[in-house]
Amino acid sequence: MTPETLPDGPWDLVAHVAAVREGALDPVAEIDRRMARIAAAGPAINAIRTPTADTARVQAAAGAGSALAGAALGHKDMFDRPERRMTCGARIREAHVPTGLATALARLDAAGGADLATLSMSEFAQAPTGHNGHFGAVRNPHDAERVSGGSSSGSAAAVAAGFVLGSLGSDTGGSIRIPAACCGVTGLKPTWSRVSAAGAMPLAPSFDCIGPIARSARDCALLLRLIAGADPRDGDCSSRPVPDYGTALDGDLRGQRIGLPEGPFLQDLPGAIRARFDAALEVLTARGAKLHRVTIPHLDRITACAGIASRVEVAGQHLGWMQNRPGDYAPMVSARMYPGYAIPGALYIEAMRQRPGLMRQVLEDTFGAVDMLALPTLKDTPPTIAESDIETGGEGAVARFLSLSANTRTVSFLGLPAISVPMGPCAQGMPTGLQLVGRPFAEARLLRAADALQRDTAWHRRLPVIPHVPVHP
């Protein structure tokens, strides 16, 4: 056994549940082991915002016989929990203590999850790199000089570093998929409306999705089944039945048609990412999938509409604070939101008016020919924290910052589900991810494909070597 290829055991959620059920693992002792690991490695990674170990121990003891068996979880610092500080990564919310409980957290609590800590995030979920001007950037556990990805930066880093077994993040333009890819873990952005957003911080409400980040597709399947489904507190939340996603994970991809999209998604990829992408596709085809070239219609229109609509929604969400407390935002955040106030309302209305038609065209033309799309989550190696820092990174920093979400933004506008799965290291040994995109509510199909990849690869079990931190918790 080497630190890079760990066996199952306390490192993934499903194995934790099995071990507790067999009586081989004490979930309360597991909380203490995670806390010891956090104490050793936490400062180096900066993924932990507010630890709540005492609460987690109580939850772990009570949850031993439940679906999550008292597993150590931690979530992006943007979900309401009564009497616990929720900062949203922002100075403006530094002292905010909610009174309610987010629906997603309530469902995980009821399923026996132990909420170990709030996890760091980009300020108001607005940096795909994981930078945070108030609390510091989250550092990538695989290379502390490089970005963790964001905005669910702490979620991906904490899972990768073995601090927690699963985490909730949010994804508005890639904020689950990007950090999952950067940190070498699995992240699922569900279909818009699949998971209740009640009690979660809004960013761009018609884009926002709550979803899981965990080590494996199997773990994500378990978490999604628990959090998805109708919620009277969220009028947009879908009432479609929630399948048992775990039963779909049979490794069989026969008959599955995977589309490789024409256009910018696969262009100008560095050789190392292209090689990992091709290798991942080989695994999927060996399990029965067939590859097809496909086009995405109206891509220019989708890109323009997505950018306009998301920037207006974000700017609108923050108008009050921007007018009254502009100096309390980090400049990288306020400077990014600022131009959004100049977009005419008529453009936003028109972009939104075209949205259903664009979705229909893509679903008819592209997804009429294939069952899912495959593309790299990231088009390049995760950059260093320094070179992508907008405030100090010099010329090119903004471009590097924006380029992280080049392959994820379109999907968000279309409301489609997408998963990022580790596909092995690219340059400098950094992780990178395969992104699979499906039709609405195709989470089971995506999880099946992701799980099939993980049956034949071990990239999702690659644990980073963090200096001065033992491999075993």
Added chain:
Amino acid sequence: MTGNAALADLIVQTARTWTGIEMPHPAARAFAADIGGLIRAFRALPPAPFDDRAADVCLVLDAYADDA
């Protein structure tokens, strides 16, 4: 000054006018250029070749749901 640079300046100026907020950070202009590119792209598009005025995102998601 290129068209994009002029548009970025105009966007920053417009944001200042509408909000009353001063934004001295130079990154605002870089992000404004990005938004300017989106607006230009949008403006250059031909009329949408479809009209789904009555459609709704939730209805489309449901109509094409993949429960396999």
